Amino acid sequence: MEPILQMTGQIAGLVILDIVLLVSLLVVPLGLPGNFVIVGAALIAGFATRFVPIGWIDIAAMLGLAVIGEVVEGFLGSAMAGRYGASKWGMVGAFGGGLIGAVLGTAAMPVLGTLIGSFIGTAGGAILVEWALGATTSDGARAGFGALLGRSLSTLFKLSIGMAMAIYVMIRVH
Numbered sequence: 001m002e003p004i005l006q007m008t009g010q011i012a013g014l015v016i017l018d019i020v021l022l023v024s025l026l027v028v029p030l031g032l033p034g035n036f037v038i039v040g041a042a043l044i045a046g047f048a049t050r051f052v053p054i055g056w057i058d059i060a061a062m063l064g065l066a067v068i069g070e071v072v073e074g075f076l077g078s079a080m081a082g083r084y085g086a087s088k089w090g091m092v093g094a095f096g097g098g099l100i101g102a103v104l105g106t107a108a109m110p111v112l113g114t115l116i117g118s119f120i121g122t123a124g125g126a127i128l129v130e131w132a133l134g135a136t137t138s139d140g141a142r143a144g145f146g147a148l149l150g151r152s153l154s155t156l157f158k159l160s161i162g163m164a165m166a167i168y169v170m171i172r173v174h
Contacts, residue, residue: 014174017045021166028159030114031073031102035066035162042169053172062165069158076154077147081126084146085139090130094147097125123148 020041024034039062046054077098078091086094101121105113127144135143 013048017041017173018170021169025159025162025166028162029155030111031118031155032114033066033070035069035158035165036063038162038165038169039063039066042165045169045173049173054169058168058172062168065161065165069161073154073158076157077122077150080150080153081122081143081147084142084149086126086130086143086146087133087135089133090126090135090140090143091147093129094122094126094143094150097128097147098122098151100125119148119151122151 021038024037024041026034027037028034039059042054042062043059046056046059074095078086078095081094082088082091098118098121101117101119101124102114103117104121105115105117107113108117123144126147127140130140130143131137
């Protein structure tokens with residue numbers, strides 16, 4: 001009877017791991033650190049398997065990827081705003097607007113509001129700062145579009161990192 005209980009426990013552990021990985025991926029577009037949760041899940045899986053399928057080097061590499069994803073997410077919106085003509089202050093406006101939009105969006109409507117607020121805030125921050133500096137409506141809108149494009153690309157980049165890590169963990173542990 002003991003081998004059946006052991007196998008049942010292993011299956012339950014794998015199901016829980018898969019659920020944690022899926023939920024972690026779902027929260028990445030919300031601007032939440034889902035990739036770090038994936039690293040934590042990999043660490044727990046490593047402990048549970050005595051670091052045979054997933055070793056310390058794997059976990060360190062995943063941690064590095066998660067950090068890269070956060071850095072890219074933080075700056076790509078601003079960088080794209082600059083590429084589309086925003087001044088340095090407009091780029092700062094895109095970054096700050098994204099943060100403020102996420103906070104206000106969360107207050108208005110948790111979860112989905114965070115996502116919507118961060119995207120609108122990124123574009124709005126760039127537009128408002130450019131207008132305040134005397135840019136034309138067209139130039140401000142172009143800077144806002146660049147910021148929105150950068151925010152979208154950074155979210156896809158970060159989600160791609162998360163998907164790669166989650167798939168790696170699943171393949172190694174299953």
